[in-house]
Amino acid sequence: MRLLSLLVAIFLSLPLAAAELAYDLQPRQIAADTWLLEGSTENFAASNGGNIVNVAFIVTEAGVVLIDTGISKRYGEALRAAIGRVTERPIVLVINTHHHPDHVFGNQAFSDVPIASLARTRELLAEQGGAFADNMYRLLGDWMRGTEVLLPGETLEPGVREIGGHRLQLLAFSGHTGADLAIFDQTTGVLFAADLVFYQRALTTPQTPGLDVWLSDLEALEKLPYTLLVPGHGPVATGREPFAQMRDYLGWLDGLLRAAVAEGQDMNEAMRAPIPERFAAISLTRFELIRTVSHLYPKYEAQVFQRVDAGE
Amino acid sequence: MTVRSMGLALGWLLLSSPVWAGDSDPLQSPMWGFHQTRFLGTAPYEFDERVVLTAPPFAEDSRQVPISIDASALGQEVVRIVAWAELNPIAHIFSFFPEGPVAPRIALNIRVEQATPLRAAVLTRDGVWHVGSTRVDAAGGGCTAPSAVRAEAGWEEHLGEIFGARFPAGEGSRLRLRVSHPMDNGLSGGIPEFFIERAELRGAAGQRLASLELHPSVSENPTLTLQLGEADAGQRLWLRDNNGNEFEAAF
Protein backbone atom coordinates (compact mmCIF):
# COMPACT_ATOMS: atom_id res chain seq x y z
CA MET A 1 0.00 0.00 0.00
CA ARG A 2 2.76 2.32 0.96
CA LEU A 3 4.59 1.51 -2.27
CA LEU A 4 1.44 2.22 -4.26
CA SER A 5 0.94 5.64 -2.72
CA LEU A 6 4.60 6.37 -3.38
CA LEU A 7 4.12 5.45 -7.03
CA VAL A 8 1.01 7.61 -7.23
CA ALA A 9 2.95 10.50 -5.72
CA ILE A 10 5.77 10.06 -8.23
CA PHE A 11 3.26 9.84 -11.09
CA LEU A 12 1.49 13.02 -9.94
CA SER A 13 4.77 14.90 -9.72
CA LEU A 14 5.91 13.85 -13.18
CA PRO A 15 4.06 16.41 -15.32
CA LEU A 16 5.51 19.20 -13.18
CA ALA A 17 9.04 17.88 -13.35
CA ALA A 18 8.84 17.40 -17.09
CA ALA A 19 7.11 20.73 -17.85
CA GLU A 20 8.87 22.34 -20.79
CA LEU A 21 10.05 25.89 -20.40
CA ALA A 22 8.47 27.88 -23.21
CA TYR A 23 8.49 31.51 -24.29
CA ASP A 24 5.07 32.85 -25.19
CA LEU A 25 6.00 35.12 -28.08
CA GLN A 26 3.15 37.01 -29.75
CA PRO A 27 4.32 39.39 -32.50
CA ARG A 28 2.37 42.64 -32.50
CA GLN A 29 2.14 44.76 -35.64
CA ILE A 30 3.34 48.31 -34.85
CA ALA A 31 3.64 49.77 -38.39
CA ALA A 32 3.33 48.70 -42.02
CA ASP A 33 5.24 45.41 -42.44
CA THR A 34 6.71 45.89 -38.98
CA TRP A 35 6.27 43.59 -35.98
CA LEU A 36 7.43 43.76 -32.40
CA LEU A 37 8.05 41.20 -29.67
CA GLU A 38 8.06 43.32 -26.55
CA GLY A 39 9.98 42.06 -23.53
CA SER A 40 9.33 42.94 -19.92
CA THR A 41 11.21 45.75 -18.17
CA GLU A 42 12.35 43.40 -15.41
CA ASN A 43 15.85 42.12 -14.81
CA PHE A 44 16.97 38.68 -16.04
CA ALA A 45 15.21 36.08 -13.91
CA ALA A 46 14.20 32.44 -14.11
CA SER A 47 10.58 33.66 -13.84
CA ASN A 48 10.82 35.53 -17.17
CA GLY A 49 13.36 33.34 -18.97
CA GLY A 50 15.33 36.48 -19.78
CA ASN A 51 12.60 37.75 -22.09
CA ILE A 52 13.33 41.34 -21.17
CA VAL A 53 14.28 42.71 -24.56
CA ASN A 54 12.49 44.15 -27.59
CA VAL A 55 12.98 42.20 -30.80
CA ALA A 56 11.46 43.40 -34.08
CA PHE A 57 11.17 42.26 -37.66
CA ILE A 58 10.26 43.83 -40.99
CA VAL A 59 8.46 41.73 -43.60
CA THR A 60 9.87 43.13 -46.85
CA GLU A 61 9.09 41.97 -50.38
CA ALA A 62 12.47 40.24 -50.45
CA GLY A 63 11.93 38.50 -47.12
CA VAL A 64 12.17 39.15 -43.42
CA VAL A 65 14.76 41.42 -41.81
CA LEU A 66 15.12 40.49 -38.14
CA ILE A 67 16.50 42.95 -35.60
CA ASP A 68 18.10 41.07 -32.69
CA THR A 69 17.54 37.46 -31.66
CA GLY A 70 16.84 37.39 -27.91
CA ILE A 71 18.47 35.79 -24.91
CA SER A 72 18.73 32.07 -25.64
CA LYS A 73 18.69 29.34 -28.24
CA ARG A 74 15.22 28.46 -26.99
CA TYR A 75 14.08 32.09 -27.42
CA GLY A 76 15.54 32.17 -30.93
CA GLU A 77 13.63 29.02 -31.88
CA ALA A 78 10.37 30.40 -30.46
CA LEU A 79 11.05 33.66 -32.29
CA ARG A 80 11.56 31.87 -35.59
CA ALA A 81 8.31 29.95 -35.08
CA ALA A 82 6.48 33.18 -34.25
CA ILE A 83 7.78 34.86 -37.42
CA GLY A 84 6.59 31.81 -39.36
CA ARG A 85 3.07 32.37 -38.04
CA VAL A 86 3.11 35.93 -39.45
CA THR A 87 4.63 35.31 -42.87
CA GLU A 88 5.74 32.50 -45.11
CA ARG A 89 8.53 34.62 -46.56
CA PRO A 90 12.08 33.54 -45.76
CA ILE A 91 14.31 35.37 -43.32
CA VAL A 92 16.93 37.11 -45.46
CA LEU A 93 18.92 39.09 -42.91
CA VAL A 94 19.45 38.97 -39.16
CA ILE A 95 20.96 42.05 -37.54
CA ASN A 96 22.67 42.09 -34.15
CA THR A 97 22.42 45.70 -32.95
CA HIS A 98 25.12 45.23 -30.30
CA HIS A 99 26.92 42.42 -28.47
CA HIS A 100 24.79 42.18 -25.31
CA PRO A 101 23.50 38.67 -24.55
CA ASP A 102 19.79 39.54 -24.64
CA HIS A 103 20.23 40.74 -28.23
CA VAL A 104 22.40 37.98 -29.73
CA PHE A 105 22.05 34.71 -27.82
CA GLY A 106 19.19 33.54 -30.05
CA ASN A 107 21.54 33.58 -33.08
CA GLN A 108 21.84 29.77 -33.20
CA ALA A 109 18.22 29.49 -34.41
CA PHE A 110 19.23 31.50 -37.51
CA SER A 111 22.53 29.81 -38.32
CA ASP A 112 21.34 29.20 -41.92
CA VAL A 113 20.67 32.92 -42.49
CA PRO A 114 23.20 35.76 -42.90
CA ILE A 115 23.74 37.33 -39.44
CA ALA A 116 25.29 40.78 -39.59
CA SER A 117 26.64 43.39 -37.18
CA LEU A 118 29.12 46.22 -36.93
CA ALA A 119 32.70 44.90 -37.10
CA ARG A 120 33.40 46.05 -33.54
CA THR A 121 30.27 44.30 -32.26
CA ARG A 122 31.64 40.99 -33.52
CA GLU A 123 34.99 41.66 -31.81
CA LEU A 124 33.31 42.55 -28.53
CA LEU A 125 31.08 39.47 -28.65
CA ALA A 126 34.12 37.27 -29.35
CA GLU A 127 35.89 38.81 -26.33
CA GLN A 128 33.04 38.89 -23.85
CA GLY A 129 30.44 36.37 -25.06
CA GLY A 130 31.82 33.51 -22.95
CA ALA A 131 31.58 35.52 -19.73
CA PHE A 132 28.08 36.70 -20.68
CA ALA A 133 27.02 33.10 -21.25
CA ASP A 134 28.36 31.99 -17.85
CA ASN A 135 26.41 34.77 -16.20
CA MET A 136 23.19 34.00 -18.07
CA TYR A 137 23.36 30.29 -17.28
CA ARG A 138 23.72 31.27 -13.62
CA LEU A 139 20.76 33.65 -13.74
CA LEU A 140 18.41 31.72 -16.02
CA GLY A 141 19.38 28.08 -15.61
CA ASP A 142 17.56 25.66 -17.87
CA TRP A 143 16.17 28.41 -20.11
CA MET A 144 19.70 28.70 -21.50
CA ARG A 145 20.19 25.02 -22.29
CA GLY A 146 22.15 24.51 -25.50
CA THR A 147 22.86 28.22 -25.92
CA GLU A 148 26.29 29.03 -27.32
CA VAL A 149 27.79 32.19 -28.73
CA LEU A 150 27.33 32.32 -32.51
CA LEU A 151 29.27 35.24 -33.95
CA PRO A 152 27.71 37.26 -36.78
CA GLY A 153 29.34 36.31 -40.08
CA GLU A 154 28.72 39.53 -41.98
CA THR A 155 29.79 43.09 -41.37
CA LEU A 156 27.46 46.07 -41.61
CA GLU A 157 28.69 49.47 -42.69
CA PRO A 158 26.78 52.63 -41.82
CA GLY A 159 24.67 53.98 -44.68
CA VAL A 160 21.42 53.30 -46.48
CA ARG A 161 20.67 49.77 -47.62
CA GLU A 162 17.55 48.90 -49.56
CA ILE A 163 15.95 45.54 -48.89
CA GLY A 164 12.69 44.46 -50.53
CA GLY A 165 11.29 47.97 -50.85
CA HIS A 166 12.45 49.22 -47.44
CA ARG A 167 15.19 51.86 -47.28
CA LEU A 168 17.06 51.04 -44.08
CA GLN A 169 19.43 53.69 -42.77
CA LEU A 170 22.11 52.05 -40.62
CA LEU A 171 23.69 54.34 -38.03
CA ALA A 172 26.78 53.44 -36.01
CA PHE A 173 27.12 54.83 -32.49
CA SER A 174 29.06 53.79 -29.39
CA GLY A 175 27.49 55.23 -26.25
CA HIS A 176 25.96 52.06 -24.79
CA THR A 177 28.63 49.42 -25.50
CA GLY A 178 31.30 50.88 -27.78
CA ALA A 179 29.51 49.61 -30.91
CA ASP A 180 25.79 50.29 -31.14
CA LEU A 181 23.75 50.10 -34.29
CA ALA A 182 20.51 51.99 -34.76
CA ILE A 183 18.27 51.36 -37.77
CA PHE A 184 15.96 53.95 -39.24
CA ASP A 185 13.44 52.53 -41.73
CA GLN A 186 12.95 55.55 -44.00
CA THR A 187 10.07 53.77 -45.74
CA THR A 188 7.90 53.35 -42.64
CA GLY A 189 9.38 56.02 -40.35
CA VAL A 190 10.18 53.48 -37.63
CA LEU A 191 13.40 54.06 -35.68
CA PHE A 192 14.88 50.96 -34.04
CA ALA A 193 17.12 52.59 -31.47
CA ALA A 194 18.16 49.34 -29.73
CA ASP A 195 19.83 49.95 -26.37
CA LEU A 196 20.81 53.51 -27.15
CA VAL A 197 17.32 54.17 -25.82
CA PHE A 198 15.85 52.59 -22.69
CA TYR A 199 12.34 53.77 -21.89
CA GLN A 200 10.68 53.31 -18.48
CA ARG A 201 13.55 50.97 -17.67
CA ALA A 202 16.84 52.10 -16.16
CA LEU A 203 19.70 52.12 -18.65
CA THR A 204 22.70 49.80 -18.16
CA THR A 205 26.32 50.91 -18.25
CA PRO A 206 28.76 47.97 -18.00
CA GLN A 207 30.47 48.68 -21.33
CA THR A 208 29.73 52.35 -21.91
CA PRO A 209 32.71 54.43 -23.04
CA GLY A 210 31.17 57.34 -21.11
CA LEU A 211 27.84 58.96 -20.35
CA ASP A 212 28.94 62.03 -22.34
CA VAL A 213 29.47 59.85 -25.44
CA TRP A 214 26.01 58.36 -24.98
CA LEU A 215 24.44 61.83 -24.64
CA SER A 216 25.99 63.02 -27.88
CA ASP A 217 24.78 59.87 -29.66
CA LEU A 218 21.25 60.64 -28.50
CA GLU A 219 21.51 64.16 -29.85
CA ALA A 220 22.22 62.80 -33.33
CA LEU A 221 19.61 60.05 -33.10
CA GLU A 222 16.83 62.35 -31.98
CA LYS A 223 17.20 64.47 -35.12
CA LEU A 224 15.91 61.63 -37.29
CA PRO A 225 12.37 62.26 -38.58
CA TYR A 226 10.84 59.15 -37.06
CA THR A 227 7.15 58.57 -36.46
CA LEU A 228 7.58 55.56 -34.19
CA LEU A 229 10.45 54.76 -31.85
CA VAL A 230 11.29 51.22 -30.77
CA PRO A 231 13.62 51.31 -27.74
CA GLY A 232 15.79 48.33 -26.83
CA HIS A 233 13.86 47.98 -23.61
CA GLY A 234 10.44 49.42 -22.74
CA PRO A 235 7.35 50.49 -24.66
CA VAL A 236 7.32 52.03 -28.16
CA ALA A 237 6.56 55.73 -28.49
CA THR A 238 5.44 58.10 -31.22
CA GLY A 239 6.76 61.23 -29.54
CA ARG A 240 10.09 62.46 -28.19
CA GLU A 241 9.44 61.42 -24.57
CA PRO A 242 11.97 58.55 -24.55
CA PHE A 243 14.73 60.94 -25.61
CA ALA A 244 13.71 63.47 -23.00
CA GLN A 245 13.77 60.74 -20.36
CA MET A 246 17.16 59.42 -21.51
CA ARG A 247 18.73 62.89 -21.50
CA ASP A 248 17.26 63.66 -18.10
CA TYR A 249 18.37 60.34 -16.64
CA LEU A 250 21.88 60.36 -18.13
CA GLY A 251 22.34 63.98 -17.05
CA TRP A 252 21.24 63.10 -13.53
CA LEU A 253 23.60 60.09 -13.38
CA ASP A 254 26.53 62.13 -14.64
CA GLY A 255 25.81 64.98 -12.22
CA LEU A 256 25.38 62.58 -9.31
CA LEU A 257 28.73 60.90 -9.99
CA ARG A 258 30.54 64.21 -10.46
CA ALA A 259 29.12 65.62 -7.23
CA ALA A 260 29.83 62.42 -5.30
CA VAL A 261 33.52 62.30 -6.22
CA ALA A 262 33.88 66.07 -5.68
CA GLU A 263 32.54 65.68 -2.13
CA GLY A 264 34.81 62.71 -1.47
CA GLN A 265 32.01 60.17 -1.11
CA ASP A 266 32.93 56.53 -1.08
CA MET A 267 31.23 54.11 -3.49
CA ASN A 268 28.62 52.91 -1.01
CA GLU A 269 27.53 56.47 -0.34
CA ALA A 270 27.10 57.10 -4.06
CA MET A 271 25.18 53.83 -4.47
CA ARG A 272 22.71 54.99 -1.81
CA ALA A 273 22.12 58.44 -3.29
CA PRO A 274 18.45 59.43 -3.42
CA ILE A 275 16.69 58.77 -6.74
CA PRO A 276 14.56 61.71 -7.87
CA GLU A 277 10.81 61.28 -7.64
CA ARG A 278 10.44 62.04 -11.35
CA PHE A 279 12.11 58.71 -12.16
CA ALA A 280 9.64 56.71 -10.06
CA ALA A 281 8.01 55.16 -13.16
CA ILE A 282 11.35 53.82 -14.41
CA SER A 283 11.98 50.26 -13.31
CA LEU A 284 15.20 49.04 -11.66
CA THR A 285 16.70 52.48 -10.95
CA ARG A 286 18.34 51.49 -7.63
CA PHE A 287 19.62 48.21 -9.02
CA GLU A 288 21.16 49.93 -12.03
CA LEU A 289 22.57 52.81 -9.95
CA ILE A 290 24.49 50.27 -7.85
CA ARG A 291 25.81 48.71 -11.04
CA THR A 292 26.67 52.05 -12.65
CA VAL A 293 28.64 53.21 -9.59
CA SER A 294 30.59 49.93 -9.79
CA HIS A 295 31.32 50.48 -13.48
CA LEU A 296 32.09 54.18 -13.58
CA TYR A 297 33.18 55.46 -10.16
CA PRO A 298 36.93 54.96 -10.68
CA LYS A 299 36.77 57.01 -13.91
CA TYR A 300 35.01 59.87 -12.12
CA GLU A 301 37.41 59.63 -9.16
CA ALA A 302 40.31 60.00 -11.56
CA GLN A 303 38.95 63.46 -12.43
CA VAL A 304 39.32 64.71 -8.83
CA PHE A 305 42.31 62.67 -7.64
CA GLN A 306 45.85 63.96 -8.04
CA ARG A 307 49.13 62.19 -7.96
CA VAL A 308 50.13 62.33 -4.28
CA ASP A 309 53.08 59.96 -4.02
CA ALA A 310 56.65 61.16 -3.89
CA GLY A 311 57.44 59.41 -7.18
CA GLU A 312 56.47 62.45 -9.17
CA MET B 1 16.37 27.10 43.80
CA THR B 2 12.73 27.13 42.75
CA VAL B 3 11.64 27.06 39.17
CA ARG B 4 10.45 30.64 39.58
CA SER B 5 13.74 31.89 40.90
CA MET B 6 15.57 30.01 38.21
CA GLY B 7 13.43 31.79 35.66
CA LEU B 8 14.21 35.10 37.29
CA ALA B 9 17.89 34.34 37.33
CA LEU B 10 17.79 33.37 33.68
CA GLY B 11 15.88 36.54 32.84
CA TRP B 12 18.43 38.60 34.74
CA LEU B 13 21.22 36.88 32.89
CA LEU B 14 19.61 37.56 29.50
CA LEU B 15 18.89 41.19 30.30
CA SER B 16 22.16 42.10 31.91
CA SER B 17 24.86 40.17 30.17
CA PRO B 18 24.20 39.24 26.57
CA VAL B 19 27.83 40.15 26.02
CA TRP B 20 29.12 37.33 28.19
CA ALA B 21 26.57 34.83 27.01
CA GLY B 22 27.38 35.43 23.33
CA ASP B 23 24.73 37.14 21.26
CA SER B 24 22.79 35.33 18.62
CA ASP B 25 23.99 36.08 15.11
CA PRO B 26 21.60 38.35 13.15
CA LEU B 27 22.71 36.62 9.94
CA GLN B 28 22.38 33.12 11.47
CA SER B 29 25.57 32.08 9.71
CA PRO B 30 26.97 28.63 10.51
CA MET B 31 30.47 30.10 10.08
CA TRP B 32 30.10 32.76 12.76
CA GLY B 33 31.40 30.63 15.63
CA PHE B 34 34.50 29.58 13.73
CA HIS B 35 35.52 33.15 12.87
CA GLN B 36 34.51 34.51 16.26
CA THR B 37 36.92 32.09 17.91
CA ARG B 38 39.61 32.90 15.40
CA PHE B 39 39.41 36.70 15.47
CA LEU B 40 37.93 37.49 18.89
CA GLY B 41 39.17 34.50 20.89
CA THR B 42 37.39 34.25 24.22
CA ALA B 43 36.81 38.01 24.55
CA PRO B 44 33.25 39.22 25.19
CA TYR B 45 31.31 40.50 22.20
CA GLU B 46 27.91 41.75 21.18
CA PHE B 47 26.19 42.33 17.85
CA ASP B 48 25.86 46.09 17.87
CA GLU B 49 23.95 48.33 15.47
CA ARG B 50 26.32 51.18 16.30
CA VAL B 51 28.83 49.43 14.05
CA VAL B 52 27.51 50.21 10.60
CA LEU B 53 28.95 47.89 7.97
CA THR B 54 27.74 48.82 4.50
CA ALA B 55 28.09 46.93 1.25
CA PRO B 56 25.93 46.77 -1.87
CA PRO B 57 23.35 43.94 -1.75
CA PHE B 58 25.11 42.25 -4.67
CA ALA B 59 28.59 42.38 -6.15
CA GLU B 60 28.48 43.76 -9.67
CA ASP B 61 32.20 42.97 -9.89
CA SER B 62 33.35 40.29 -7.45
CA ARG B 63 36.91 41.66 -7.68
CA GLN B 64 35.88 45.16 -6.54
CA VAL B 65 33.20 45.17 -3.86
CA PRO B 66 33.06 48.39 -1.86
CA ILE B 67 32.64 48.07 1.90
CA SER B 68 32.36 50.91 4.42
CA ILE B 69 32.58 50.66 8.18
CA ASP B 70 31.45 53.44 10.47
CA ALA B 71 31.87 52.96 14.22
CA SER B 72 31.84 56.66 15.07
CA ALA B 73 28.82 56.07 17.33
CA LEU B 74 31.32 54.37 19.66
CA GLY B 75 33.43 57.54 19.60
CA GLN B 76 36.88 57.73 21.13
CA GLU B 77 36.52 54.33 22.78
CA VAL B 78 37.52 52.43 19.66
CA VAL B 79 40.98 50.89 19.65
CA ARG B 80 40.77 48.42 16.79
CA ILE B 81 38.51 47.39 13.87
CA VAL B 82 38.87 43.93 12.33
CA ALA B 83 36.96 43.01 9.18
CA TRP B 84 36.48 39.68 7.47
CA ALA B 85 34.47 37.96 4.74
CA GLU B 86 33.30 34.63 6.16
CA LEU B 87 33.33 32.54 2.99
CA ASN B 88 36.45 33.93 1.34
CA PRO B 89 39.46 31.64 1.01
CA ILE B 90 41.37 34.41 2.79
CA ALA B 91 38.73 35.64 5.23
CA HIS B 92 40.69 38.40 6.97
CA ILE B 93 40.40 41.76 5.18
CA PHE B 94 42.16 44.18 7.52
CA SER B 95 42.86 45.25 11.06
CA PHE B 96 42.68 49.00 11.61
CA PHE B 97 44.02 50.88 14.63
CA PRO B 98 42.71 54.47 14.64
CA GLU B 99 44.21 56.95 17.10
CA GLY B 100 43.89 60.64 17.95
CA PRO B 101 42.16 62.59 15.19
CA VAL B 102 41.49 59.52 13.04
CA ALA B 103 37.82 58.52 13.21
CA PRO B 104 36.81 54.87 13.53
CA ARG B 105 35.61 54.92 9.92
CA ILE B 106 37.12 53.29 6.88
CA ALA B 107 36.06 52.32 3.36
CA LEU B 108 37.84 50.17 0.81
CA ASN B 109 37.18 47.62 -1.94
CA ILE B 110 37.47 43.89 -1.42
CA ARG B 111 37.32 40.68 -3.42
CA VAL B 112 34.68 38.05 -2.72
CA GLU B 113 34.90 34.47 -3.90
CA GLN B 114 31.16 33.81 -3.44
CA ALA B 115 28.11 35.25 -1.70
CA THR B 116 29.24 35.78 1.88
CA PRO B 117 28.46 37.31 5.26
CA LEU B 118 30.75 40.25 6.04
CA ARG B 119 31.74 41.28 9.56
CA ALA B 120 33.35 44.27 11.19
CA ALA B 121 34.34 43.72 14.83
CA VAL B 122 35.18 46.86 16.79
CA LEU B 123 37.16 46.58 20.02
CA THR B 124 36.54 49.28 22.63
CA ARG B 125 38.79 50.21 25.56
CA ASP B 126 36.71 48.14 27.98
CA GLY B 127 37.79 44.97 26.14
CA VAL B 128 34.41 44.29 24.48
CA TRP B 129 34.01 43.62 20.77
CA HIS B 130 31.07 45.23 18.96
CA VAL B 131 30.14 43.42 15.78
CA GLY B 132 28.44 44.85 12.69
CA SER B 133 27.28 42.48 9.93
CA THR B 134 25.93 42.46 6.44
CA ARG B 135 25.72 40.07 3.55
CA VAL B 136 26.73 40.46 -0.09
CA ASP B 137 25.43 38.32 -2.93
CA ALA B 138 27.91 37.49 -5.67
CA ALA B 139 28.37 35.42 -8.81
CA GLY B 140 31.77 34.79 -7.35
CA GLY B 141 35.29 34.07 -8.40
CA GLY B 142 36.65 37.43 -7.29
CA CYS B 143 39.55 35.89 -5.38
CA THR B 144 40.69 33.49 -8.08
CA ALA B 145 40.07 35.69 -11.14
CA PRO B 146 43.17 36.67 -13.11
CA SER B 147 44.57 40.06 -12.23
CA ALA B 148 43.37 43.00 -14.32
CA VAL B 149 46.47 44.96 -13.28
CA ARG B 150 48.86 42.28 -14.55
CA ALA B 151 46.99 42.12 -17.86
CA GLU B 152 48.18 45.64 -18.63
CA ALA B 153 51.59 45.97 -20.23
CA GLY B 154 54.08 47.95 -18.16
CA TRP B 155 52.11 47.78 -14.92
CA GLU B 156 55.36 47.40 -12.96
CA GLU B 157 56.33 50.95 -13.90
CA HIS B 158 53.22 52.22 -12.16
CA LEU B 159 53.65 50.13 -9.03
CA GLY B 160 53.08 52.22 -5.94
CA GLU B 161 51.73 55.26 -7.72
CA ILE B 162 49.17 56.89 -5.49
CA PHE B 163 46.33 59.10 -6.65
CA GLY B 164 44.12 60.79 -4.12
CA ALA B 165 42.84 63.96 -2.50
CA ARG B 166 41.73 65.47 0.78
CA PHE B 167 38.11 66.57 1.05
CA PRO B 168 36.48 68.74 3.69
CA ALA B 169 34.08 66.72 5.87
CA GLY B 170 32.21 68.67 8.54
CA GLU B 171 34.73 70.03 11.06
CA GLY B 172 37.34 67.63 9.80
CA SER B 173 38.45 66.12 6.55
CA ARG B 174 38.50 62.94 4.58
CA LEU B 175 41.38 61.33 2.73
CA ARG B 176 40.67 59.22 -0.32
CA LEU B 177 43.27 57.47 -2.41
CA ARG B 178 44.02 54.65 -4.80
CA VAL B 179 47.35 52.81 -4.95
CA SER B 180 48.56 51.01 -8.07
CA HIS B 181 49.34 47.50 -6.85
CA PRO B 182 48.23 44.01 -8.02
CA MET B 183 47.57 42.79 -4.42
CA ASP B 184 48.26 39.21 -5.55
CA ASN B 185 46.72 36.78 -3.11
CA GLY B 186 48.60 33.65 -4.25
CA LEU B 187 45.36 32.00 -5.47
CA SER B 188 45.51 32.89 -9.15
CA GLY B 189 47.74 31.78 -12.02
CA GLY B 190 50.59 30.45 -9.87
CA ILE B 191 51.58 34.00 -8.94
CA PRO B 192 52.88 34.18 -5.35
CA GLU B 193 51.46 36.55 -2.76
CA PHE B 194 52.45 40.13 -3.45
CA PHE B 195 50.40 42.68 -1.56
CA ILE B 196 50.50 45.80 0.53
CA GLU B 197 50.48 44.51 4.08
CA ARG B 198 50.91 47.63 6.15
CA ALA B 199 49.92 51.29 6.03
CA GLU B 200 50.39 54.12 8.49
CA LEU B 201 48.85 57.54 8.50
CA ARG B 202 51.31 59.99 10.05
CA GLY B 203 51.37 63.62 11.07
CA ALA B 204 53.65 66.27 9.62
CA ALA B 205 56.36 65.39 12.14
CA GLY B 206 56.12 61.70 11.27
CA GLN B 207 54.17 60.64 14.39
CA ARG B 208 51.78 57.74 13.83
CA LEU B 209 48.06 58.59 13.82
CA ALA B 210 46.64 55.28 12.65
CA SER B 211 47.90 52.00 11.36
CA LEU B 212 46.34 49.48 9.07
CA GLU B 213 47.25 45.85 8.50
CA LEU B 214 45.97 44.66 5.11
CA HIS B 215 45.38 41.17 3.77
CA PRO B 216 45.03 40.11 0.14
CA SER B 217 41.23 39.95 0.23
CA VAL B 218 41.65 43.67 -0.42
CA SER B 219 41.15 44.41 -4.13
CA GLU B 220 43.93 45.11 -6.58
CA ASN B 221 44.68 48.81 -6.99
CA PRO B 222 43.31 49.27 -3.49
CA THR B 223 41.19 52.27 -2.63
CA LEU B 224 41.12 53.70 0.85
CA THR B 225 38.90 56.28 2.51
CA LEU B 226 39.83 57.59 5.97
CA GLN B 227 38.07 60.20 8.07
CA LEU B 228 39.81 62.72 10.33
CA GLY B 229 38.44 65.02 13.02
CA GLU B 230 40.84 67.75 11.96
CA ALA B 231 40.98 69.67 8.72
CA ASP B 232 44.65 69.05 7.98
CA ALA B 233 45.84 66.16 10.16
CA GLY B 234 47.42 63.09 8.60
CA GLN B 235 49.74 64.73 6.12
CA ARG B 236 51.63 61.59 5.23
CA LEU B 237 50.60 58.07 4.32
CA TRP B 238 53.23 55.34 4.36
CA LEU B 239 52.71 51.88 2.81
CA ARG B 240 54.81 48.74 2.62
CA ASP B 241 54.23 45.53 0.66
CA ASN B 242 55.37 42.02 1.59
CA ASN B 243 58.36 42.33 -0.77
CA GLY B 244 59.63 45.28 1.24
CA ASN B 245 58.69 48.00 -1.26
CA GLU B 246 57.75 51.21 0.53
CA PHE B 247 55.50 53.91 -0.87
CA GLU B 248 54.64 57.29 0.55
CA ALA B 249 52.02 59.92 -0.20
CA ALA B 250 51.63 63.49 1.01
CA PHE B 251 48.32 65.21 1.71
Ligand SMILES: [Zn+2]
Ligand atom coordinates in the same frame (compact mmCIF):
# COMPACT_ATOMS: atom_id res chain seq x y z
ZN1 LIG C 1 22.43 46.36 -24.28
